[in-house]
Amino acid sequence: MKRTIKLKVNGTTYERAVEPRTLLVHFLRDELGLTGTHIGCDTTQCGACTVIINGQSLKSCTAFAVQMDGAEVLTIEGLAKGEELHPIQTGFWEEHGLQCGFCTPGMILTSYELLQRNPNPTEAEIRKGLEGNLCRCTGYQNIVKAVQHAAQQINNAATESKASPVEAAKVP
Amino acid sequence: MIPSLFDYFAPSTLDETLLLLDQYGEDGKILAGGHSLIPAMRLRLAQPEKIIDIGALRPQLSYIKQNDNNIVIGAMTSYYEIETSTLLKETWPVLPEATSLIGDTQIRNWGTIGGSLVHADPSSDLPAVLLALGAELVLQSKAGGERLVPIEEFFVHIMTTSIEPNELLIEIRIPKPQGQKASYVKLANKASHYAVVGAAVVVSLNQGIIREIKIAFSGLAATPLRAEGVEEALKGQLPNDAIIAAACKECAAEVDALTDLHGSQEYRRAMAEVYAKRAIKAAISRNLSLIRL
Numbered sequence: 017m018k019r020t021i022k023l024k025v026n027g028t029t030y031e032r033a034v035e036p037r038t039l040l041v042h043f044l045r046d047e048l049g050l051t052g053t054h055i056g057c058d059t060t061q062c063g064a065c066t067v068i069i070n071g072q073s074l075k076s077c078t079a080f081a082v083q084m085d086g087a088e089v090l091t092i093e094g095l096a097k098g099e100e101l102h103p104i105q106t107g108f109w110e111e112h113g114l115q116c117g118f119c120t121p122g123m124i125l126t127s128y129e130l131l132q133r134n135p136n137p138t139e140a141e142i143r144k145g146l147e148g149n150l151c152r153c154t155g156y157q158n159i160v161k162a163v164q165h166a167a168q169q170i171n172n173a174a175t176e177s178k179a180s181p182v183e184a185a186k187v188p
Numbered sequence: 189m190i191p192s193l194f195d196y197f198a199p200s201t202l203d204e205t206l207l208l209l210d211q212y213g214e215d216g217k218i219l220a221g222g223h224s225l226i227p228a229m230r231l232r233l234a235q236p237e238k239i240i241d242i243g244a245l246r247p248q249l250s251y252i253k254q255n256d257n258n259i260v261i262g263a264m265t266s267y268y269e270i271e272t273s274t275l276l277k278e279t280w281p282v283l284p285e286a287t288s289l290i291g292d293t294q295i296r297n298w299g300t301i302g303g304s305l306v307h308a309d310p311s312s313d314l315p316a317v318l319l320a321l322g323a324e325l326v327l328q329s330k331a332g333g334e335r336l337v338p339i340e341e342f343f344v345h346i347m348t349t350s351i352e353p354n355e356l357l358i359e360i361r362i363p364k365p366q367g368q369k370a371s372y373v374k375l376a377n378k379a380s381h382y383a384v385v386g387a388a389v390v391v392s393l394n395q396g397i398i399r400e401i402k403i404a405f406s407g408l409a410a411t412p413l414r415a416e417g418v419e420e421a422l423k424g425q426l427p428n429d430a431i432i433a434a435a436c437k438e439c440a441a442e443v444d445a446l447t448d449l450h451g452s453q454e455y456r457r458a459m460a461e462v463y464a465k466r467a468i469k470a471a472i473s474r475n476l477s478l479i480r481l
Contacts, residue, residue, distance in 0.1 A: 148291070
C-alpha cells in the first residue's frame with residue numbers, strides 16, 4: 017500500500033505517494049528526476065548516491081523514501097545558486113578533482129558535510145572524512161586538493177563578509 | 189536490488205511501538221538507523237513482512253548521560269553522536285575510538301548503538317567493546333515492562349540474541365570507570381571496515397600490577413567472546429612483553445572460530461593472539477601514562 021510523504025528537496029516541497037520499499041535513491045532519480053544522485057555499488061560502500069538529510073550525509077541507497085517524511089534533502093542539483101557554482105564545485109573544477117565524474121556528486125556532498133563540521137580540515141581529516149566515497153579514476157590526490165581549495169575559498173569569503181565559514185558555505 | 193514487499197508502520201510514541209511489537213514482533217523488524225537491516229533487505233537476505241520504523245522515537249531514545257553509577261546511552265544514539273561525545277571522551281574514550289573505526293562517515297551518521305547490538309553481527313565492533321565494559325541492556329515490552337539483561341547473556345549465536353520478539357532495546361548502561369583504562373584494536377576488512385578480528389581490553393593496575401582485566405574479541409566467533417584464560421593468566425602479574433606474549437599464546441586455539449572469505453579459522457585464531465597482545469599493551473600503556481602524570 018502506498019504511503020504519502022511530504023519532504024523538501026533542494027528547497028522545493030514535494031508530496032508524493034510512495035511504496036514503502038522504494039529506496040530514497042530510486043525516489044530521487046525516478047520520481048523527482050534528480051539523476052545527479054548516482055547509483056554505484058548498491059551495497060552502501062561507494063558513496064556515489066550520497067545526499068544530505070537535515071544536514072547529515074546519507075548514502076541514499078540505504079534508506080527508504082518513507083523514512084524521509086518531513087525531511088530536508090540536499091542533492092547535487094541544489095548546491096549551485098543558479099549559474100554560480102558552490103565553492104566546493106569550483107574546487108573540483110579548478111583542481112581537476114574528477115575524471116569520469118561518476119563519484120563526484122557524492123564526493124562533493126560528503127565534502128560539504130565535512131566542511132560544515134570542520135571548516136579547516138587537515139589533509140588527514142579530509143581523507144578520513146571521505147573514506148565512505150570511492151573514486152576509481154583519480155586516486156584521490158586531486159580530490160583532496162579540491163577540498164583544500166574549497167576550504168580556502170570559503171574561509172576567504174567568510175573573512176571578507178565577516179561571516180563564519182560554516183555560514184558562508186551553507187546552502188539554505 | 190529492490191527489497192521484497194512489506195507492511196510499513198511508523199509509530200509516533202514508545203507505547204505505540206510496544207503495542208505494534210506485541211502484535212507483529214514475530215514477523216516484523218524494527219527499523220532504526222537501517223544500516224544493517226536495509227542492506228540485508230536489499231539482498232533479500234532479510235524479508236520481514238512488517239517494518240516498524242521507530243525514526244520518530246529518535247529524540248527520545250538518543251542520549252548520552254551519566255548518573256551516580258553508570259554512563260547511560262539511549263539505544264538510538266548514532267555512532268556519530270558516540271564518536272563526538274565529550275562525556276564519553278572523558279569517561280570511556282574507548283567507545284568514541286572504537287566507533288570512529290566503524291564503516292565510514294555516512295554510515296556513522298545513521299547507524300545506532302542499539303541497532304548494532306540487536307543485529308548481533310559477529311564482526312561488529314561495539315558488542316565486543318560493551319562486553320569488555322560489562323554493559324547492561326534495558327529491554328522493554330508491553331507485557332513485561334522493563335527487563336535488565338547483562339550483556340554476557342545477550343548474544344546467543346550469529347545474528348541471534350536473547351531479546352524477545354515483543355521487546356525493544358531502549359538503553360545501554362555502562363558502569364562508570366573506577367580507575368580502569370580500555371582499548372580496542374582491530375584488523376579491519378579493507379572495504380567494509382568490519383572486524384576480521386578485533387580485541388577490546390579493560391584493565392586496572394595497582395602499582396603496576398594487573399588487578400582486573402577483561403578481554404573480548406569481535407569477529408573471531410559466532411558471538412563476541414571473552415578470553416577468560418588470558419584474563420586469569422594476567423591477573424596479579426606485573427606485565428611486560430614476555431608475560432603478555434605467554435598469556436596470549438594460542439589463546440584462541442580452542443575457539444570455534446568463524447571461517448569465510450575474509451579469513452580462515454586458522455587465520456582468525458592467529459590474529460586473535462596478535463590483536464589481544466596489541467590491545468592489552470595499548471590499555472596498559474594508557475594506565476601507565478596516567479600513573480606517570
